[in-house]
Amino acid sequence: MKKITVLHLDSCPYCHNAKRAMEELTVATPEYAEIDVEWIEENRQSALAKPYGKDYYYVPSIFIDGKKVYEAHPGESYEECREAVELAFKTACA
Secondary structure, three states, rough: OOEEEEEEOOOOOHHHHHHHHHHHHHHHOHHHHHOEEEEOOOOOHHHHHHHHHOOOOOOOEEEOOOOEEEEEEOOOOOHHHHHHHHHHHHHHHO
């Protein structure tokens, strides 16, 4: 399985949706719970977020092997976020 890296902000409602989606999906599909997910809070961990800076604007943004596989957008629904997170999980398992 590949590692997932999530760039997020603690105060971001879209980031909370991504966390909620990950929690729900790992309950529904126990295999997803085995994936290593690294959460990088871009304000508190700016040095860790910096290498990804040229590849995203909005958070949450999800990367697998340094490649962006998801970036939230303003007005995004929870369902859109959940679908994107599930696709990231499937990609990490492939």
